[in-house]
Amino acid sequence: MKKKTKGLRSLKIILPHILRYKWRYIIGLVSLITVDVLQMFIPLLLKNYIDGLKAGKALQEIYMYPLIIVIISASMITFRIIWRINIIGTSRHVETDLRDTLYSHLLKLDSEYFANVRTGDLMAKLTNDIQAVRMVAGQGILISTDMIVMGSLSIFAMFHLDARLALMILIPLPLISVTIYVGGKIIHRLFNKAQSIFSDMSAKVRENVDGMRVIKAYVQEEAQIKEFQEINDGYYKTNMRLAMISSLIEPIVRILEGGVVALVIVYGGYMVIKSGLSLGSLVAFIGYLLMVIWPMIALGWVINLFQRGAASASRLLEVLDVEPLVKDEENALDVKDIKGKIEIKSLSFSYKRNVRHALFDITLKIEAGSAVAIVGQTGSGKSTLVKLIPRLIEPDRGSIYIDSIDVRDIKLGTLRKFLGYVPQDLFLFSDTLKGNITFGADDAMDREIYDVSKAAGLWRDITSFPEGLKTFVGERGITLSGGQKQRVTLARAILKRPKILILDDIFSSVDADTEKEIIRGIRTLATSEKRTTIIVSHRLTSLTWVDEIFVLDKGKLIEKGNHEELMKRKGLYYKLYQKQALENELKG
Known part of the structure; x- marks a missing residue:
């Protein structure tokens, strides 16, 4: 596994997708900047219009200002539609691509990975986390650019109109950003908590739906309902706290915003009366002030948006950084056809959770077109052995050959194309x-x-x-x-x-007549299609017809031969067969 990426660096996950649509983003950002620049002219036009009226100019001299404002507004609407389509719309493409990437990667991972993660966590990553990252690719890029451009132009315009007034309002304005930032941090923490509870709830629902028959059989409906209600209640309380904090932030920001505007009106009005500031300049200044308040609000909001997106991107990288244990080797072969001969040489395997080898030093040969059985007591390693042939898991040491080619030298897709596998x-x-x-x-x-x-x-x-x-x-x-x-x-x-058919305990849930019918069908197709057939089964009485039987015990191959040969040796196979025959006789 790769080293875990933390912080804003984890947002590199969206960079390839953004670059893929770079021209859409460029068109969108140019349109956004155009809207911001055009917007800067409106307060100036209002200033000229108001000052013109106050100076007693004729309407024919100043009528063009309202007309220009209408034209600018219409142009802004056009460019605003363009940036919405090319930035917000494209972020949806990024979201789709990212979800496809994550899902494709999940399908490449080994079954062992899914044994250690919850389905609810994966579902949360595929939905909520990807949505949070998408917000960075859309709203994050949009607001960051808008904040920088509009904020810079508005502050410049305010200083151009009156530096004293501009300096005065720049002191309380950062309070708005601080409020948004602090509130956003709390929202971010509650959001993560709600995300975690949502994962628990999804996993609980999935587990209960899958195990519905067991729940009913053990009369555990009320207990499961109570457990779900506890999780759901926690989700409700967390979301209510989230809603409460969110609802408090906006009024606080509006109060601060109104206070700043009131301060400008009072002090600006005084300057209009005493210091020669024109009324049109004051109106224009208030217009630019309202424009600069938005970047102050956006600053705190966008910081939290990026932090939330980075946290979600980190969770996505926890999946994307996992390297499949089983993958194509360099220069793997795209074999066109196989006959089905299998050789296993000195093969050993152990599960990480176990100290003892599940398989130890297994060596055997299966001829092409033959039918063989792998038998043994529960836990002897039968299912583990057949999982190694299609490379669902990898051995610790040793090799498996198909037609004298190491399976690791064959492309996975090609190898599995020739195999039919029915798991337990x-x-x-x-x-x-x-x-x-x-x-x-x-x-x-x-x-x-x-x-x-x-x-x-x-x-x-x-x-x-x-x-x-x-x-x-x-x-x-x-x-x-x-x-x-x-x-x-x-x-x-x-x-x-398939050229090789692997059947793992397929007779466990069928009656004797159906078992005979299945065996007859398997033998007929195996013969007509020259198929290598490997059967794992506990029902030894069903396997007397196969060409060879391999007997495993505690991960080791201890006997091999056909039914008659193994019965003559009177080893483990003989004991197991006799025991089953006696059980069948007593049942019958």
Whole structure:
């Protein structure tokens, strides 16, 4: 992992996206500056008009001033539309690009990363944090430029009209910036707290929806409602405090603003009477004062906006700076085809949380087109071993070869294209049966869907549903049984026409008849398509037909051979098989 970037430096995250749309930003900023410059002429025109009236000039001599103000106002509207489209509008493009970047990066990360982060935190980053960064790319750039240009021009104009009056009001004006800054700091802290509670709430809702059956089975509805209410109540209280602080800041600023204007009116009026300051100059000065108050308000606000954006950018970098543990090596090969021969040499693997190796010094060979089984007691390392073949995880040492090529020398996309993998932890998308079966193979024909559904022992279930393949399975396939989910994921894997098919405990939730149907379909397709098939299962009685069986125990390969050979040795496989056969006999 890269070193964590803190502070405003974290906002470098948006720089590439801003540069991508640099010409839109340039057009927008030029239009914004044009509006600010044009705005500077309006108080001067009012000054000339008022002084002209006071001097008794004829209307035909001064009528052009109101006309010029109308023309300037119309021009300002035009340029204001241009900068809104090119700055605020473009910030939405930056937001979209940044969200795409973050989501794309998430899909490249390893499954181990997602085991250590909460879904609610990731959702908050993809929504609220990206929105806070977008505010910097839009409002932040806009207000910063407007504040500098308008503030500088207004102060210059005020000193040009009357330096004494200008010096007097520059003393209390910074109080407005300080008020905004202090209030903004409190708002920023409360915002972060609300953000954290929102993440907790999102994670809670997601967890409860996924575990709804368990909650109902253990009659925990009231307990879960109470826990959610506590989180929701904390979110409500934090947002109420946030709203209260926000509502207090504006009146305080308005009081300070009104006080400064009143001071100018009183002292300026005195100067009009006693010191020769023209009435038109006083009106123009008040106009510029109102213009300079905005930069004073904006200064404190924009500082907090950048701080909030920087904090959110830091949280985004916590994800973007994570390097995938599994990635393409330099000069990785784009293999066009494989036969399916697998060799594993001196392979060891351990999970970081465990001291003991999950796998230790595994060496084995699987011939192309053969069907093999990997068996052993719970925790022996079976699932870990098959995860290493598609490089879902990386070994500590040792190598895996496919057709004599190290899998690390094959591009990940290419390697996984040739593999079909059905994991233990099944996952179905909130889609139809057809959408789940054809995931990754959208162009599959109806005949192909029928064939793989038949091979997976699923077709009878499909025809029993009123909507057939159009049946909506619900989130994570909640409307289906465990066995149906397994068969849908099996059909999905077979539809890829993989050269290597890996099945991890796919018989655990099916009955004996369905199991036989699935085995018959797998054997038929494996033979006809010359596919290498690897089956991980606890049901040893279902594996007597495979070409070779590998027996793992405590992460080590202790036996290998076909069913008859292993039974003759009377080792661990023999004991496990006999135990299961006896259990089946007692059940039957």
